[in-house]
Amino acid sequence: MSATDAHPPAPDPREFRRVMGLFATGVAVVTAAVDARVHAMTANAVMSVSLDPLLVCVSVGKGARMNRFLEEAAGFALNILAEDQEALSRYFAGMWQAAEPPPYRLEPWVGGPRLEGCLASVGCARHQVVEAGDHRLFLGRVVALHRSQAPLRPLLFFAGAYHRLREPAHAARDPLEIWDPEAIRIYYGD
Numbered sequence: 001m002s003a004t005d006a007h008p009p010a011p012d013p014r015e016f017r018r019v020m021g022l023f024a025t026g027v028a029v030v031t032a033a034v035d036a037r038v039h040a041m042t043a044n045a046v047m048s049v050s051l052d053p054l055l056v057c058v059s060v061g062k063g064a065r066m067n068r069f070l071e072e073a074a075g076f077a078l079n080i081l082a083e084d085q086e087a088l089s090r091y092f093a094g095m096w097q098a099a100e101p102p103p104y105r106l107e108p109w110v111g112g113p114r115l116e117g118c119l120a121s122v123g124c125a126r127h128q129v130v131e132a133g134d135h136r137l138f139l140g141r142v143v144a145l146h147r148s149q150a151p152l153r154p155l156l157f158f159a160g161a162y163h164r165l166r167e168p169a170h171a172a173r174d175p176l177e178i179w180d181p182e183a184i185r186i187y188y189g190d
């Protein structure tokens with residue numbers, strides 16, 4: 001191994017974003033309320049973390065105003081956008097050019113406000129905050145769940161652009177029905 005192999009040049013951050021952008025995600029709007037003030041931010045760095053206790057996580061850039069809200073609020077909500085809510089994704093990402101905001105309604109809810117018309121919402125009590133470079137990971141303990149009865153047509157984000165499912169799902173299945181960790185066997189050679 002040469003000296004160059006031992007210390008390869010640090011990858012370019014823009015290439016990092018392009019590569020990680022190939023991990024297709026849904027799009028969520030994180031909401032939090034502090035007293036009478038409500039703030040909402042588009043996020044796709046969202047994940048389910050633990051089943052016992054029920055935990056989720058959202059990664060928020062330290063430069064985002066949302067940070068201050070999430071630090072002060074007792075909780076937050078993750079609102080999972082439907083395919084017809086791209087305008088709201090742009091609006092809550094600060095990428096809205098028109099003078100009038102797109103129509104939306106935030107209902108007071110558990111953890112944080114619930115954005116109407118979403119596929120589902122997850123209400124959380126603040127559990128832990130982890131410093132992570134130029135972002136903070138906000139872990140929430142799930143205290144409420146809401147699922148829409150509307151057809152399952154999520155808004156997707158992939159390679160820096162919005163997408164839709166070609167074949168929408170018909171029912172929300174428990175992922176363990178198709179991915180059972182007990183059933184997975186790893187075979188090594190010999």
Ligand SMILES: Cc1cc2nc3c(=O)[nH]c(=O)nc-3n(C[C@H](O)[C@H](O)[C@H](O)COP(=O)(O)O)c2cc1C
Pocket residue numbers: 027040041042043044045046059060061063064065066067089090092093094157
């Ligand atoms: C599809 C999409 C996903 C995003 N995901 C995140 C994210 O996970 N975390 C984050 O901090 N910003 C994310 N952003 C950027 C924020 O939405 C944007 O910086 C916003 O203006 C921050 O709002 P605030 O400063 O009002 O809180 C995303 C933007 C888009 C369009």
